[in-house]
Amino acid sequence: xxxxxxxxxxxxxxxxxxxxxxxxxxxxxxxxxxxxxxxxxxxxxxxxxxxxxxxxxxxxxxxxxxxxxxxxxxxxxxxxxxxxxxxxxxxxxxxx
Amino acid sequence: xxxxxxxxxxxxxxxxxxxxxxxxxxxxxxxxxxxxxxxxxxxxxxxxxxxxxxxxxxxxxxxxxxxxxxxxxxxxxxxxxxxxxxxxxxxxxxxxxxxxxxxxxxxxxxxxxxxxxxxxxxxxxxxxxxxxxxxxxxxxxxxxxxxxxxxxxxxxxxxxxxxxxxxxxxxxxxxxxxxxxxxxxxxxxxxxxxxxxxxxxxx
Numbered sequence: 001x002x003x004x005x006x007x008x009x010x011x012x013x014x015x016x017x018x019x020x021x022x023x024x025x026x027x028x029x030x031x032x033x034x035x036x037x038x039x040x041x042x043x044x045x046x047x048x049x050x051x052x053x054x055x056x057x058x059x060x061x062x063x064x065x066x067x068x069x070x071x072x073x074x075x076x077x078x079x080x081x082x083x084x085x086x087x088x089x090x091x092x093x094x095x096x
Numbered sequence: 097x098x099x100x101x102x103x104x105x106x107x108x109x110x111x112x113x114x115x116x117x118x119x120x121x122x123x124x125x126x127x128x129x130x131x132x133x134x135x136x137x138x139x140x141x142x143x144x145x146x147x148x149x150x151x152x153x154x155x156x157x158x159x160x161x162x163x164x165x166x167x168x169x170x171x172x173x174x175x176x177x178x179x180x181x182x183x184x185x186x187x188x189x190x191x192x193x194x195x196x197x198x199x200x201x202x203x204x205x206x207x208x209x210x211x212x213x214x215x216x217x218x219x220x221x222x223x224x225x226x227x228x229x230x231x232x233x234x235x236x237x238x239x240x241x242x243x244x245x246x247x248x249x250x251x252x253x254x255x256x257x258x259x260x261x262x263x264x265x266x267x268x269x270x271x272x273x274x275x276x277x278x279x280x281x282x283x284x285x286x287x288x289x290x291x292x293x294x295x296x297x298x299x
Contacts, residue, residue, distance in 0.1 A: 010178035011171070020168040027160055027292075031153075034297040046293040054286045061171045061282045071116055078120045082127040089135050 011060065019060040026053050108272050115276040119283050122246075126287050129239050133294055136231050143228020148298025150215065151236070155206045156296025159199050160288065163247075166195035167285040170254070170278045177271050182261060185274070189258050192281065196251040203244050236295050243291060246284045253277050 026049050033045040059065040064072060137144045173188035214221035217234055257277050260270060 010175040013172060013175060016168055016171045016175065020164060023164045024161065027157070027164070030293060031157055031297065034293065042297070046297070050290055050293055053289045057167060057282050057286050057289070061167050061285075062279055071113065074116065074120070078123055082124065082130075085127070086131050086134055089131055090138065093135055093138055 019056050023053055111272045115279050133235050140228025143226050144232050147229045147232030151296050153296045155202055156292055159202050160292050162195050162199045163285045163288050166192045167282050170281050174275055174278045177274055186261050193254050243287055250281045250284050
């Protein structure tokens with residue numbers, strides 16, 4: 001029961017505000033890089049910053065960091081499945 | 097373990113698991129559309145680039161800030177309720193609903209401006225443009241439209257939560273409901289996090 005309560009414990013207000021500030025900074029960085037007119041750089045920024053932002057929301061706002069391993073594993077499997085599908089689609093397109 | 101504290105009607109762990117399972121179906125629903133987007137973008141990179149130039153990036157970024165902030169306020173509302181600060185929780189939840197409505201209002205302004213410019217699926221003006229641009233706008237309207245419907249559903253859901261929190265008592269099951277509604281709202285936020293660079297920053 002002790003462990004359960006630790007898992008359900010409220011995330012401190014300060015942590016949530018810090019995560020929000022980080023999300024705003026990452027958004028600003030993404031917009032800045034995409035306006036820099038450098039195609040490869042902006043694609044890389046999109047492929048790194050965007051999942052990082054989503055990760056912050058998942059881990060802190062959605063409490064995933066404090067969840068049991070099996071929920072973490074299920075989220076991972078779902079996302080891996082999606083990435084796999086997108087990968088397979090690209091295999092198809094690039095060999096047509 | 098948790099059932100000992102939750103009682104027969106409040107299995108927090110089970111409710112949370114059910115919500116996550118639902119969110120997985122949502123992830124794969126939007127995932128299919130993201131898959132289409134990436135496939136067509138790799139076939140028509142130029143057209144997607146040109147299509148992105150006509151979208152209003154300022155509204156896109158403004159809506160991102162609104163949704164990120166609304167995610168913060170709903171997370172604050174969950175923490176506040178956990179700590180028994182119901183008044184603060186209601187305040188944060190009210191702010192979330194207001195931000196969600198503002199998002200939808202911006203969406204309305206944005207879409208009506210584009211429709212006035214003759215850009216909507218199958219419009220005569222759009223049919224004169226290259227095929228890739230037509231696909232870009234088709235995906236733009238279906239993906240942001242489906243997302244907008246999710247925002248609308250979220251606003252309704254969180255308004256119901258707001259009414260629920262107005263009455264006192266039954267704090268334990270209230271927490272589970274608010275927690276799961278929060279999860280839904282955050283996922284809607286995550287989807288928008290991906291929509292921003294794919295459409296508004298595509299140029």
